[in-house]
Amino acid sequence: FEQCICVCVCMYIYIYCCSSKSFKLYSPKEPGPNGSAFPPFHPGTMLDRDVGPTPMYPPSYLEPGMGRPTPYGNQTDYRIFELNKRLQNWTEDCDNLWWDAFTTEFFEDDAMLTITFCLEDGPKRYTIGRTLIPRYFRSIFEGGATELFYTLKHPKESFHSNFVSLDCDQCTMVTQNGKPMFTQVCVEGRLYLEFMFDDMMRIKTWHFSIRQHREVLPRSILAMHVQDPQMLDQLAKNITRCGLSNSTLNYLRLCVILEPMQELMSRHKTYSLSPRDCLKTCLFQKWQRMVAPPAEPARQAPNKRRKRKMSGGSNMSAGGGNNNSSKKKSPANNFPLSTQVPPMRPEVE
Numbered sequence: 001f002e003q004c005i006c007v008c009v010c011m012y013i014y015i016y017c018c019s020s021k022s023f024k025l026y027s028p029k030e031p032g033p034n035g036s037a038f039p040p041f042h043p044g045t046m047l048d049r050d051v052g053p054t055p056m057y058p059p060s061y062l063e064p065g066m067g068r069p070t071p072y073g074n075q076t077d078y079r080i081f082e083l084n085k086r087l088q089n090w091t092e093d094c095d096n097l098w099w100d101a102f103t104t105e106f107f108e109d110d111a112m113l114t115i116t117f118c119l120e121d122g123p124k125r126y127t128i129g130r131t132l133i134p135r136y137f138r139s140i141f142e143g144g145a146t147e148l149f150y151t152l153k154h155p156k157e158s159f160h161s162n163f164v165s166l167d168c169d170q171c172t173m174v175t176q177n178g179k180p181m182f183t184q185v186c187v188e189g190r191l192y193l194e195f196m197f198d199d200m201m202r203i204k205t206w207h208f209s210i211r212q213h214r215e216v217l218p219r220s221i222l223a224m225h226v227q228d229p230q231m232l233d234q235l236a237k238n239i240t241r242c243g244l245s246n247s248t249l250n251y252l253r254l255c256v257i258l259e260p261m262q263e264l265m266s267r268h269k270t271y272s273l274s275p276r277d278c279l280k281t282c283l284f285q286k287w288q289r290m291v292a293p294p295a296e297p298a299r300q301a302p303n304k305r306r307k308r309k310m311s312g313g314s315n316m317s318a319g320g321g322n323n324n325s326s327k328k329k330s331p332a333n334n335f336p337l338s339t340q341v342p343p344m345r346p347e348v349e
Contacts, residue, residue: 076157076166076193079106079201084149090141099134107133108196108204115252117189117210117242126252131262135251143245144179152191159197163204166193171208177239184216187243213243 083106090098107113107130114127128136140148155168171191177183187210194205215238225231241249267278 074155074157075201076164076195077152077155079195079203080150080152080166082106087137087148090148096134096138099138102137103130103134106203107206108202111202111204111206113206115208115210117244119242124252126255128252128255128259129262132255132258136248136255139248139251140175140245143247144177144239145175145185145245146178147174147176149174150191162197164195164197164201166191166195168192173208173243177245180239181235182218182221183239185213185240185243186216187213210242210244213240215239 086102086105109130111130111133112127113133113136114125116123116125118124137148151172151174152168153170153172155166158165158167168191171189173187173189175185175187177185189208189210192205192207193203195201196204217235222232222235225235239245263282264275264278267273267281268275273281
């Protein structure tokens with residue numbers, strides 16, 4: 001009888017848990033409570049673009065439909081996750097407006113993007129502003145890439161007064177290239193980001209230092225051309241330089257000329273001046289800044305000492321002492337009494 005009661009109680013608990021919504025487990029293909037499906041987590045793999053990529057992040061990440069995490073969590077990592085999701089929505093029909101909206105969502109108006117790497121002719125460093133950032137990401141896809149995402153391993157987050165920094169020494173930029181041959185390019189380096197500490201959490205500083213890169217080919221493509229030595233030699237050649245396509249490298253070289261011209265273009269749009277007048281004005285202002293003497297450091301005012309207030313008697317004694325010291329002293333006062341001769345008294349007869 002006791003065993004029957006235990007079995008009944010267990011069956012009742014099982015039925016209650018299965019019927020309760022709080023204990024229901026949603027499958028990856030089944031819509032969740034908010035009506036959105038989310039892909040399963042498979043580390044190191046990518047899913048179809050319609051479903052979205054599975055980033056190489058810890059499984060603690062939440063989908064946007066499942067609620068945004070609190071700002072006290074790894075908010076910077078989540079912003080990179082959202083950036084990857086937005087890049088996966090890219091299609092060949094995306095125009096300049098789409099890329100400008102992408103940059104506005106993730107970058108500040110005064111953001112700066114820096115790329116450093118080393119080529120055969122020496123190290124290179126390119127820095128571009130907010131106006132040229134959309135074209136940089138677009139050049140990656142124009143160079144033959146069909147997918148782009150960033151993976152972070154052991155990132156370090158630091159809080160400052162008005163921004164949050166993210167420093168990841170093991171960052172990998174992964175691109176899937178379909179031209180001229182299907183190739184996966186993995187660019188490894190260090191990524192340093194500065195996010196503004198506000199509701200939007202946009203990037204103000206982006207610095208990616210490239211160390212090395214790898215180009216991976218599928219085995220199926222190699223198996224198709226085993227009997228063709230010329231094709232194998234062509235497949236053995238790299239399609240990128242330091243992980244960057246020729247389209248991206250040419251654009252970065254062009255930015256060396258375009259970046260200084262941003263001030264001229266901004267002045268032309270603001271004041272409707274001719275290009276020659278804009279150039280004269282900018283050169284004159286730079287000359288003024290060079291000729292102007294350096295500002296002197298502010299001198300600190302000497303600290304005034306507070307005078308002690310003294311009582312009346314002490315003031316009088318101090319005043320008397322000062323008056324006596326101010327008067328000329330007689331030299332007789334300097335002789336000791338032992339050296340002075342006592343006065344002679346007359347003898348009385």
